[in-house]
Amino acid sequence: MPSQSPLPFSRRSFLHLSAAAFGIVTEPMLAAMARGPVPEDAVMIDANENPLGPGQCAREAISAIIPQGGRYSVNLTDDLVHTFAQLEGLHPDYVQAFPGSSPPLRFAVVAFTSPQRSYVTGDPGFEAGMFAAQAAEARVVKVPLTQTYAHDVKAMLAAAPDGGLFYICSPNNPTGTLTPHSAVEYVVENKPQGSIVMVDEAYIHFSDAVSALDLVKAGKDVVVLRTFSKVYGMAGLRCGFAIARPDLLDKIRGRAGWNFMPVTAVAAASASLKDPLLVPERKRINAAIRQETFEWLDRNGYSYIPSQSNCFLLDTKRPGKQVIDAMAQQNVFIGRVWPIRPTCVRITVGTHEEMERFQAAFQKVMRGRTAFWLQPASLVRGPHRHAVLVT
Numbered sequence: 173m174p175s176q177s178p179l180p181f182s183r184r185s186f187l188h189l190s191a192a193a194f195g196i197v198t199e200p201m202l203a204a205m206a207r208g209p210v211p212e213d214a215v216m217i218d219a220n221e222n223p224l225g226p227g228q229c230a231r232e233a234i235s236a237i238i239p240q241g242g243r244y245s246v247n248l249t250d251d252l253v254h255t256f257a258q259l260e261g262l263h264p265d266y267v268q269a270f271p272g273s274s275p276p277l278r279f280a281v282v283a284f285t286s287p288q289r290s291y292v293t294g295d296p297g298f299e300a301g302m303f304a305a306q307a308a309e310a311r312v313v314k315v316p317l318t319q320t321y322a323h324d325v326k327a328m329l330a331a332a333p334d335g336g337l338f339y340i341c342s343p344n345n346p347t348g349t350l351t352p353h354s355a356v357e358y359v360v361e362n363k364p365q366g367s368i369v370m371v372d373e374a375y376i377h378f379s380d381a382v383s384a385l386d387l388v389k390a391g392k393d394v395v396v397l398r399t400f401s402k403v404y405g406m407a408g409l410r411c412g413f414a415i416a417r418p419d420l421l422d423k424i425r426g427r428a429g430w431n432f433m434p435v436t437a438v439a440a441a442s443a444s445l446k447d448p449l450l451v452p453e454r455k456r457i458n459a460a461i462r463q464e465t466f467e468w469l470d471r472n473g474y475s476y477i478p479s480q481s482n483c484f485l486l487d488t489k490r491p492g493k494q495v496i497d498a499m500a501q502q503n504v505f506i507g508r509v510w511p512i513r514p515t516c517v518r519i520t521v522g523t524h525e526e527m528e529r530f531q532a533a534f535q536k537v538m539r540g541r542t543a544f545w546l547q548p549a550s551l552v553r554g555p556h557r558h559a560v561l562v563t
């Protein structure tokens with residue numbers, strides 16, 4: 173039986189509503205926009221979720237906190253913030269918890285961009301901030317990644333002398349590629365006055381990337397985002413952090429209003445942080461399944477961008493949307509297409525079994541004589557670089 177769309181509105185109505193009307197735009201919304209109804213036994217590798225779910229320690233903490241669910245329990249959030257701050261060597265005033273990192277992403281963009289101060293991002297890049305910038309009526313400046321798929325920080329600075337917020341996602345969504353710490357430092361040192369650099373570290377635990385938290389500690393104009401949605405497997409529980417100088421956090425909080433964290437998420441997050449084995453174990457599992465998948469793609473002659481994350485871009489050499497639709501017919505839901513790379517689709521690394529089903533379906537789709545073979549050649553473009561795009 174097809175299940176209903178997870179969105180409280182149809183795909184068509186979504187497309188007709190403005191970003192401003194929606195407020196916070198999230199990965200599950202973007203993933204759901206790109207697909208139709210989903211059968212119950214489908215393989216869902218389209219939203220960069222973690223199929224492992226919360227760790228055992230987090231599950232136990234959730235059960236234990238249920239009796240306290242009738243209270244707001246602000247102190248639990250304070251404990252979580254202190255635990256994180258201590259682990260990272262930060263002052264707790266530099267850490268603000270939110271229900272996921274999508275809210276602070278949205279609030280920061282709205283706080284630091286405007287019709288006079290543009291939003292500057294890599295392309296392909298995570299779209300949520302672009303929607304927020306549109307709501308702030310800011311110019312969105314999309315700058316193609318470098319040939320090694322890092323953010324092209326010099327081009328980003330050159331493209332936006334009016335930049336208000338420079339967004340660097342490392343590992344990047346959708347490519348899973350890293351931007352070196354030295355490049356982040358370069359933007360921080362050379363950006364226009366009054367702007368900030370936002371470093372989105374949603375996927376950092378899957379990678380060997382160097383965090384930008386040292387720049388926060390050094391008092392720079394940097395906001396780091398972290399989330400429990402990825403390696404910690406808590407996307408449905410909602411917990412994340414903005415980490416920045418208190419004056420920058422005040423500006424973000426100014427757009428956020430005063431809300432409370434779900435106690436289940438806070439308890440699970442605290443327990444997860446205190447388990448030293450959780451992150452390395454999950455990093456290892458993700459890397460092993462990703463590697464198996466890459467080896468299979470290599471053996472079968474498919475092209476992809478090597479990634480350090482739980483997602484990667486797969487070049488189908490055909491219009492990506494048609495491959496997505498053909499895969500959905502096989503009950504495997506893969507991620508969306510970015511306009512700058514129309515033949516690429518984003519694949520989330522699922523479980524070993526899910527990736528086997530992905531491989532079987534992908535082989536069938538790519539070898540089958542389906543409609544997309546007949547597309548005009550103009551739609552089938554290979555990897556290319558665009559000039560700086562301003563929307």
Ligand SMILES: Cc1ncc(COP(=O)(O)O)c(C=O)c1O
Binds near residue numbers: 199275
């Ligand atoms: C790059 C990036 N940042 C932030 C988020 C926000 O995640 P959440 O709101 O679940 O913390 C996501 C979700 O996929 C993401 O891909």
